[in-house]
Amino acid sequence: MNAALEMQGVVKSYxxxxxxxxxxxxxxxxxxxGLVGSNGxxxxxxxxxxxxxxxxxxGHINLLGDGPFxxxxxxxxxxxxxxxxxxxxxxxxxELLRFYARLQGVPSETLxxxxxxxxxxxxxxxxxxSAVRTLSHGMTRRVAIAQAFLGSxxxxxxxxxxxxxxxxxxxxxxxxxxxxxxxxxxxISSHNLSDIEALCDRVAFIEKGKLVRQDTLEKxxxxxxxxxxxLRGGSVPMDKxxxxxxxxxxxxxxxxxxxxxxxxxxxxxxxxxxxRVLLEADVGxxxxxxxxxxESEYLRLxxxxxxxx
Amino acid sequence: xxxxxxxxxxxxxxxxxxxxxxxxxMVMVLLYLVGAMGATALFITFLQSVEGQLVSSLGLxxxxxxxxxxxxxxxSNMFREMLTRLIGDRGLAESLLAVPPLALFYGWLSCAFTPxxxxxxxxxxxxxxxxSGSVRYVMFRxxxxxxxxxxxxxxxxxxxxxxxxxxxxxxxxxxxxxxSFEPLPTAQYMVWFAFKAWIYAxxxxxxxxxxxxxxxxxxxxxxxxxxxxxxxQVLSGVSSWLTGTGWRRIWDIVNVLTPGGHRTDLWWNDPExxxxxxxxLLTLTAAYLLAGYARFARRDL
Numbered sequence: 001m002n003a004a005l006e007m008q009g010v011v012k013s014y015x016x017x018x019x020x021x022x023x024x025x026x027x028x029x030x031x032x033x034g035l036v037g038s039n040g041x042x043x044x045x046x047x048x049x050x051x052x053x054x055x056x057x058x059g060h061i062n063l064l065g066d067g068p069f070x071x072x073x074x075x076x077x078x079x080x081x082x083x084x085x086x087x088x089x090x091x092x093x094x095e096l097l098r099f100y101a102r103l104q105g106v107p108s109e110t111l112x113x114x115x116x117x118x119x120x121x122x123x124x125x126x127x128x129x130s131a132v133r134t135l136s137h138g139m140t141r142r143v144a145i146a147q148a149f150l151g152s153x154x155x156x157x158x159x160x161x162x163x164x165x166x167x168x169x170x171x172x173x174x175x176x177x178x179x180x181x182x183x184x185x186x187x188i189s190s191h192n193l194s195d196i197e198a199l200c201d202r203v204a205f206i207e208k209g210k211l212v213r214q215d216t217l218e219k220x221x222x223x224x225x226x227x228x229x230x231l232r233g234g235s236v237p238m239d240k241x242x243x244x245x246x247x248x249x250x251x252x253x254x255x256x257x258x259x260x261x262x263x264x265x266x267x268x269x270x271x272x273x274x275x276r277v278l279l280e281a282d283v284g285x286x287x288x289x290x291x292x293x294x295e296s297e298y299l300r301l302x303x304x305x306x307x308x309x
Numbered sequence: 310x311x312x313x314x315x316x317x318x319x320x321x322x323x324x325x326x327x328x329x330x331x332x333x334x335m336v337m338v339l340l341y342l343v344g345a346m347g348a349t350a351l352f353i354t355f356l357q358s359v360e361g362q363l364v365s366s367l368g369l370x371x372x373x374x375x376x377x378x379x380x381x382x383x384x385s386n387m388f389r390e391m392l393t394r395l396i397g398d399r400g401l402a403e404s405l406l407a408v409p410p411l412a413l414f415y416g417w418l419s420c421a422f423t424p425x426x427x428x429x430x431x432x433x434x435x436x437x438x439x440x441s442g443s444v445r446y447v448m449f450r451x452x453x454x455x456x457x458x459x460x461x462x463x464x465x466x467x468x469x470x471x472x473x474x475x476x477x478x479x480x481x482x483x484x485x486x487x488x489s490f491e492p493l494p495t496a497q498y499m500v501w502f503a504f505k506a507w508i509y510a511x512x513x514x515x516x517x518x519x520x521x522x523x524x525x526x527x528x529x530x531x532x533x534x535x536x537x538x539x540x541x542q543v544l545s546g547v548s549s550w551l552t553g554t555g556w557r558r559i560w561d562i563v564n565v566l567t568p569g570g571h572r573t574d575l576w577w578n579d580p581e582x583x584x585x586x587x588x589x590l591l592t593l594t595a596a597y598l599l600a601g602y603a604r605f606a607r608r609d610l
Contacts, residue, residue, distance in 0.1 A: 071452035085442025090330035103450035
């Protein structure tokens with residue numbers, strides 16, 4: 001697997017505080033990678049350290065197969081959307097993007113087209129001549145998102161990309177990120193797990209500067225081994241399900257029934273069998289959900305961590 | 310063009326544009342212009358009063374505007390001899406006496422006040438970017454060294470612009486208020502002195518941006534900038550005063566390490582004096598800038 005970003009045992013200390021405590025990460029090329037963790041878990045530090053904005057105190061970083069960040073090797077191939085950074089207030093939007101695009105190495109002949117395209121994408125064509133200080137918080141955030149995609153870098157790191165955006169703009173940005181899938185590796189750090197669930201194909205949970213788990217979303221959400229049925233009325237024949245379908249663990253809530261199963265069944269086989277039993281018992285089915293939701297998995301993993309991690 | 314030189318040009322251009330849009334910089338440059346024009350007007354008034362006293366003591370006809378008597382005095386052998394003895398160097402005295410008085414005044418004025426202008430406009434430039442985090446949008450696209458040198462170049466061009474603007478302002482005041490004003494020679498010498506003052510201001514710019522690289526609070530950078538300006542000027546004055554023979558020659562070395570130690574050489578017009586002074590001043594510029602960069606290159610952004 002070619003990695004766009006590899007971090008092995010990366011340490012970042014601020015005095016006695018270890019913001020990153022031997023962090024391991026592997027972001028495959030062409031993937032959309034979610035970085036999930038509680039406040040202060042080290043997500044922002046990890047992104048800034050990967051691009052050399054913060055100096056690591058130990059460990060190894062490999063960016064696009066060319067070692068740690070070096071401007072001569074990586075400038076123009078990577079990009080970052082920082083979380084809380086502001087733009088120079090007097091700069092006009094188009095001038096700012098032009099400056100970043102030139103530094104990014106966008107050729108002069110395609111520069112204006114690239115800026116037009118990105119401003120169109122973030123719905124800011126009409127404000128291209130405005131000074132940054134006259135923009136709202138959400139608009140400034142959209143300029144920040146646009147700059148991260150200038151010149152189609154191979155690796156884009158987005159720190160809380162949808163923060164401060166209205167629902168309509170957030171949906172547009174989500175669509176844009178989805179369209180970029182497989183063209184570039186995108187790392188999204190976010191507290192919003194539904195965004196991560198909607199966008200990412202791989203996820204890493206980090207806590208206190210350490211990797212807790214990293215896997216495909218498919219595996220983390222146990223999509224291949226878990227089905228939840230949202231029910232309406234009727235009595236679930238649990239004895240019939242338990243005897244007819246061995247090696248399945250059942251969790252019954254007032255309105256839901258969750259089956260967690262082993263490799264013995266495929267999802268389709270198990271679903272067919274369960275549906276047959278429920279329909280025979282005249283149990284109404286409102287919804288069938290494959291796998292868990294990311295929030296539950298995150299909370300489950302967090303609760304399993306010993307106090308030191 | 311290499312990646313570093315491309316970055317340097319891009320950053321320098323952007324810095325100049327961004328600086329020109331900054332209200333604070335604009336206000337400072339305008340104040341500098343108004344200050345130069347005001348000081349020139351005061352100088353002409355002073356000349357007028359001195360001339361008035363000369364005229365009344367010698368019983369000469371009263372001139373209609375300032376400069377007439379000064380021009381005559383300037384050319385007199387008695388005054389030239391007096392100035393030569395005062396300066397202690399005939400060559401330098403002759404060189405200064407070739408300069409129109411207003412241009413000479415402008416030369417002194419620009420050397421005296423440009424360091425303060427530099428500190429006011431430039432000492433916060435990098436610290437502001439670190440504080441706001443805007444540096445984070447650039448540092449994955451550019452090397453730290455070409456970025457810093459580009460910022461320096463942008464600021465240097467801005468200082469030159471301010472000096473030429475103030476020279477134009479002072480020239481206009483002289484043109485309208487001074488009799489026996491020589492427009493062309495005065496303009497030529499003013500531009501020449503603006504350029505010399507620019508070279509003299511470069512170590513202060515290096516100092517300002519060196520300090521700016523160390524700070525993440527712009528106001529702190531401004532305070533430290535001014536403290537360092539005062540320290541360097543005091544050190545220059547004290548070292549030139551304390552210098553002597555034996556162990557006191559160490560003050561010569563201290564003096565050479567301050568911009569003030571090379572200011573007198575800038576008054577000369579021959580390359581034997583000007584070139585070493587310019588080389589020393591530019592070396593000091595690089596040293597001050599590099600001292601800040603040594604920390605900036607390793608700091609977290």
